[in-house]
Amino acid sequence: MYKLLVYPFTMEDSCITKYCNMLQDYELTSLVCLEGAYENGRAAGEFDGVETDLVITDDFNMEIDKCDVVLLLDKNFNELKDTYIKRINTAMAKNKIVMTNKMIYDFYLKEFSCNKNIRILDNIQEAGENFFTYDKRMSQPDIPVVTVMSMGENCNKFEAQLDLRKKFQDKGYKVLQFGTKDYCDLYGFIKIPSFLMSKDISIDKKIYMFNYYINKEVLKDDYDVIILGVAGGLLPVNRYVTNYFGEIPLVVSSALNIDINVLCLYHNNEIKVENLYECREFGKGRLGCFTDYYYMSDRQFRISYDHNIEYIILDRKYCINNIPIIEDETLKFCHVLDTDIKDSMLNSLVEELEENVALV
Missing domain, CATH: 3.40.50.300 (P-loop containing nucleotide triphosphate hydrolases)
Known part of the structure; x- marks a missing residue:
């Protein structure tokens, strides 16, 4: 069972906490929002009505040690590319697996060499x-x-x-x-x-x-x-x-x-x-x-x-x-x-x- 950190967590993705019991092979352990975001310090259950001990935080560096896998969402990616790169590099340095979409994956590979710990979440088919x-x-x-x-x-x-x-x-x-x-x-x-x-x-x-x-x-x-x-x-x-x-x-x-x-x-x-x-x-x-x-x-x-x-x-x-x-x-x-x-x-x-x- 992999321990999962979600970044950046917002109210728009509260389904992750609401349906966390349906995750396969993952245990949701950390919800990290953008620094100073509205969600910081709030209980996850405030947004989805589900009883949970999870509290949303903007302290990525503290939460990263609690997880095995980082789910990196693309919220505000275009405005915060440098922040995303820092988060990925922090996870890589601690040998964490990072899962993200093709847009972030491709951007990261332009800046850094390929790393087996960063994985793409997409369904890409060869259109032949x-x-x-x-x-x-x-x-x-x-x-x-x-x-x-x-x-x-x-x-x-x-x-x-x-x-x-x-x-x-x-x-x-x-x-x-x-x-x-x-x-x-x-x-x-x-x-x-x-x-x-x-x-x-x-x-x-x-x-x-x-x-x-x-x-x-x-x-x-x-x-x-x-x-x-x-x-x-x-x-x-x-x-x-x-x-x-x-x-x-x-x-x-x-x-x-x-x-x-x-x-x-x-x-x-x-x-x-x-x-x-x-x-x-x-x-x-x-x-x-x-x-x-x-x-x-x-x-x-x-x-x-x-x-x-x-x-x-x-x-x-x-x-x-x-x-x-x-x-x-x-x-x-x-x-x-x-x-x-x-x-x-x-x-x-x-x-x-x-x-x-x-x-x-």
């Missing part, structure tokens, strides 16, 4: 001829496909993926899962392939490549279900915040027949049943499947005067007191903070597949 056939035929997996999409970034999408993983595994199903965070591997599943985010590959090639890739992965074991976290938002917010015009959801839904889609929404205590039906019909036209499952976040966003998007994590008590009530026979709705209703919705999702598809 093997990823699509010349006649461009596609085939569909013979097991159900469940997707998790969202209206935009920072919408508790990864939490929904972890909740689904736990529910299916608790019921004894073998899950083939691809997620949206760099650190999916720590939870035992795979990050979505990086070619989906490439700017140098056309949409039609991405569709054929992704279809080939998923079918290839399905053959590696006797899986019962595929769970796909889909990066990016489903549609633009406005002409400045485009969510890449929903490209990745379009690629995934074009490459695969989706059996069930879960849509993550920003917190909105005024949302109505008719609003969700509008989403349902939009999903049918855009994705080729109805979206009957909705997972509401504890987050909202606002657009600044210079057209940048800013994400806000709402007060936990406020959210719990303002969860909208959606009562409908067709639509299934839960809030990330309402554990009972959430569990009921996830049970309904599994039961729907069990009734309509022969899960073995």
